[in-house]
Amino acid sequence: MTFDYAPAPESRAVVDLASSYGLFIDGEFTEGAGGGLRKTVSPATEEVLAEYTQGTADDVDRAVKAARAAFEKWSALPGAERAKYLFRIARIIQERSRELAVLETLDNGKPIREARDADLPLVAAHFFYYAGWADKLDHAGLGPNPRPLGVAGQVIPWNFPLLMLAWKVAPALACGNTVVLKPAETTPLSALFFADICRQAGLPKGVVNIVTGDGSTGAALVAHPGIDKVAFTGSTEVGKAIARTVAGTDKKLTLELGGKAANIVFDDAPIDQAVEGIVNGIFFNQGHVCCAGSRLLVQESVQDELLDALKRRMATLRVGDPLDKNTDIGAINSAEQLARITELADAGEAEGAERWAPACELPGAGYWFAPTLFTGVTQAHRIAREEVFGPVLSVLTFRTPEEAVAKANNTPYGLSAGIWTEKGSRMLWMASKLRAGVIWSNTFNKFDPTSPFGGYKESGFGREGGRHGLEAYLNV
Amino acid sequence: MSERLAVFKTYKLYVGGKFPRSESGRVYEVTDAKGSWLANAPLASRKDARDAVVAARKAFGGWSGATAYNRGQILYRVAEMLEGRRDQFVAEVADAEGLSKAKAAAQVDAAVDRWVWYAGWSDKVAQIAGSSNPVAGPYFNLSAPEPTGVVAVVAPQESSFLGLVSVLAPVIVTGNTAVVVAAERAPLPALSLAEVLATSDLPGGVVNLLSGRTAELSAPLAAHQDVNALDLAGADAALATELETAAADNLKRVLRPRATDWTADPGTDRLLSFLETKTVWHPMGV
Numbered sequence: 001m002t003f004d005y006a007p008a009p010e011s012r013a014v015v016d017l018a019s020s021y022g023l024f025i026d027g028e029f030t031e032g033a034g035g036g037l038r039k040t041v042s043p044a045t046e047e048v049l050a051e052y053t054q055g056t057a058d059d060v061d062r063a064v065k066a067a068r069a070a071f072e073k074w075s076a077l078p079g080a081e082r083a084k085y086l087f088r089i090a091r092i093i094q095e096r097s098r099e100l101a102v103l104e105t106l107d108n109g110k111p112i113r114e115a116r117d118a119d120l121p122l123v124a125a126h127f128f129y130y131a132g133w134a135d136k137l138d139h140a141g142l143g144p145n146p147r148p149l150g151v152a153g154q155v156i157p158w159n160f161p162l163l164m165l166a167w168k169v170a171p172a173l174a175c176g177n178t179v180v181l182k183p184a185e186t187t188p189l190s191a192l193f194f195a196d197i198c199r200q201a202g203l204p205k206g207v208v209n210i211v212t213g214d215g216s217t218g219a220a221l222v223a224h225p226g227i228d229k230v231a232f233t234g235s236t237e238v239g240k241a242i243a244r245t246v247a248g249t250d251k252k253l254t255l256e257l258g259g260k261a262a263n264i265v266f267d268d269a270p271i272d273q274a275v276e277g278i279v280n281g282i283f284f285n286q287g288h289v290c291c292a293g294s295r296l297l298v299q300e301s302v303q304d305e306l307l308d309a310l311k312r313r314m315a316t317l318r319v320g321d322p323l324d325k326n327t328d329i330g331a332i333n334s335a336e337q338l339a340r341i342t343e344l345a346d347a348g349e350a351e352g353a354e355r356w357a358p359a360c361e362l363p364g365a366g367y368w369f370a371p372t373l374f375t376g377v378t379q380a381h382r383i384a385r386e387e388v389f390g391p392v393l394s395v396l397t398f399r400t401p402e403e404a405v406a407k408a409n410n411t412p413y414g415l416s417a418g419i420w421t422e423k424g425s426r427m428l429w430m431a432s433k434l435r436a437g438v439i440w441s442n443t444f445n446k447f448d449p450t451s452p453f454g455g456y457k458e459s460g461f462g463r464e465g466g467r468h469g470l471e472a473y474l475n476v
Numbered sequence: 477m478s479e480r481l482a483v484f485k486t487y488k489l490y491v492g493g494k495f496p497r498s499e500s501g502r503v504y505e506v507t508d509a510k511g512s513w514l515a516n517a518p519l520a521s522r523k524d525a526r527d528a529v530v531a532a533r534k535a536f537g538g539w540s541g542a543t544a545y546n547r548g549q550i551l552y553r554v555a556e557m558l559e560g561r562r563d564q565f566v567a568e569v570a571d572a573e574g575l576s577k578a579k580a581a582a583q584v585d586a587a588v589d590r591w592v593w594y595a596g597w598s599d600k601v602a603q604i605a606g607s608s609n610p611v612a613g614p615y616f617n618l619s620a621p622e623p624t625g626v627v628a629v630v631a632p633q634e635s636s637f638l639g640l641v642s643v644l645a646p647v648i649v650t651g652n653t654a655v656v657v658a659a660e661r662a663p664l665p666a667l668s669l670a671e672v673l674a675t676s677d678l679p680g681g682v683v684n685l686l687s688g689r690t691a692e693l694s695a696p697l698a699a700h701q702d703v704n705a706l707d708l709a710g711a712d713a714a715l716a717t718e719l720e721t722a723a724a725d726n727l728k729r730v731l732r733p734r735a736t737d738w739t740a741d742p743g744t745d746r747l748l749s750f751l752e753t754k755t756v757w758h759p760m761g762v
Binding site: 457 | 547604607609610611613616617619624691704712716717720721723724725726727729730732743744745752753754755756757759
């Protein structure tokens with residue numbers, strides 16, 4: 001006999017959505033300067049959740065001016081006072097975490113289990129961590145008399161909307177900067193709710209400004225002559241365009257971009273743990289993770305055993321309603337992203353790799369992609385080279401540690417990597433040879449506000465998190 | 477008895493531990509501050525620049541993998557070799573920059589001391605730039621700096637020797653390898669430094685020195701897909717913008733030019749500019 005899961009939906013009544021949202025500039029919601037309204041939809045159902053404002057260059061200018069006006073007082077506040085505002089924000093996020101988790105799941109499509117257990121706790125922790133730095137910057141070891149940069153222009157992606165906001169806003173404010181933040185086109189809502197948290201915390205007006213819109217809004221922000229700092233998380237392609245935009249200016253730049261991480265499994269690895277790590281590495285957040293372990297490098301001698309176990313595990317993944325507490329894989333964030341994943345997966349098949357996915361029923365409405373595995377992948381295949389940003393795993397094999405390193409490093413990216421082995425000396429040797437900013441050994445996709453995160457090579461530069469994360473927002 | 481005729485030196489490039497002429501066969505006239513002929517320096521080509529990148533890449537694995545202690549000793553050895561050839565460099569710097577002997581000597585002495593300062597950083601930089609991170613879970617978590625890779629350096633134009641040493645030493649002490657474009661009008665002290673480097677146990681290819689037109693040589697380096705970082709110390713504003721734009725193509729780390737007093741305490745800024753932070757996680761448990 002088989003057991004079925006009963007539906008276990010999280011209630012969405014906890015989220016009170018307005019029908020439309022303005023721009024949060026200088027401490028209040030205001031109408032845009034004529035860019036019109038856009039719609040944000042639930043990717044799981046395609047229902048329109050709310051309308052929001054398409055920010056224009058004029059709106060960006062207004063926000064930058066508000067941030068500039070607020071900078072003098074904010075940066076002059078004693079660090080201990082700035083800290084207390086950030087502690088307040090951290091606490092209010094904890095208080096409202098259920099509401100924010102449901103909101104994030106509605107707008108992004110990620111499983112409520114992940115929004116509730118990963119995103120929101122990390123958001124609060126990030127504010128709590130950087131709050132404590134605000135009055136200790138002199139002790140950060142970054143040089144004498146560290147000063148804030150001024151106004152930070154921050155552009156964030158749709159995969160972890162509120163978490164990426166926290167990674168950007170918390171260190172910026174702790175260091176005494178003011179910010180203009182542009183959330184992603186498909187996930188503006190949690191940033192707009194964050195504006196309300198700033199209000200509840202009594203944050204001085206103009207310290208945080210939220211300007212929603214599409215890529216053109218972000219482009220106007222990074223090109224604005226009135227900002228001193230650009231922080232961007234998103235695609236490598238856009239990151240390069242931003243690097244060109246700021247060339248020749250005094251703007252400080254940090255970029256957290258794409259990845260094509262190798263997850264390397266040696267024959268002595270505990271197979272069951274490795275399988276959990278592989279699944280977490282590529283199917284967490286539908287694979288919409290820049291550091292996703294999208295290339296599985298498995299030692300030839302355990303290839304069959306590992307792939308059998310992995311397929312068995314993948315067959316148990318539950319794909320469907322993101323609000324259901326038993327869901328493992330939610331909705332793909334947008335029709336565009338679904339098209340991109342579909343195109344790359346089709347290319348994988350066309351180029352000769354073997355495609356496998358467990359039998360799973362996908363909902364009729366919304367954007368969905370089954371967890372998918374490709375074997376027989378070569379390093380030349382597009383699915384081994386390009387970032388899919390979806391639940392698609394490419395499996396390659398190796399025989400020696402040297403071969404694993406060569407294959408793992410054979411990418412223009414360098415954000416993260418995974419190593420699975422029981423042999424400590426081999427793990428440390430591998431970790432030293434892999435050209436990537438974060439190495440997870442015998443674990444994967446772990447994040448913490450104290451732990452610096454960021455890439456080598458074309459995965460960008462600068463670090464977010466930890467003491468290192470302060471440097472991006474200080475003049476030292 | 478007639479006065480003895482001096483033996484001139486043919487100045488050459490320094491690439492991959494060897495002293496080639498430019499593959500282009502070109503040279504250009506280098507004069508002193510008053511316009512008198514000093515030497516014909518190689519007018520390096522784009523091809524020479526690309527060859528230098530290949531040499532620097534080839535050397536990166538060994539140099540970045542050497543122990544910090546070893547790198548520190550080699551940089552200290554450079555200071556020793558330089559001290560021994562002090563008079564030669566005083567004369568060359570005096571000619572190149574139109575300085576009195578005393579002022580040139582001060583530049584050379586400061587350059588020797590700079591090698592010593594950076595030599596001592598080799599096994600300390602990880603201790604000031606790294607961290608142990610107390611994550612909220614049962615994990616060992618450590619961040620440590622690693623060299624960025626191949627760094628293209630546009631050496632300062634006004635300070636042909638102290639400026640050069642001040643930008644080169646912080647790049648290589650942490651394990652990066654370098655391709656350096658020497659000061660365009662005063663390349664001779666840089667080319668002579670190559671002779672010091674070649675006799676200091678520095679592996680071939682760790683430092684590659686090119687003389688020629690700054691704009692001509694720096695453009696292919698800024699656009700090169702196997703260069704990881706760019707120090708624009710010696711680029712003027714227009715050239716710096718052009719190079720930074722080209723560098724975006726593979727997201728090179730870029731250190732922008734700014735007014736610098738090369739005689740002042742250098743601080744750690746340049747040292748820390750060409751490092752990547754690697755963070756390693758591992759679960760703890762029995």
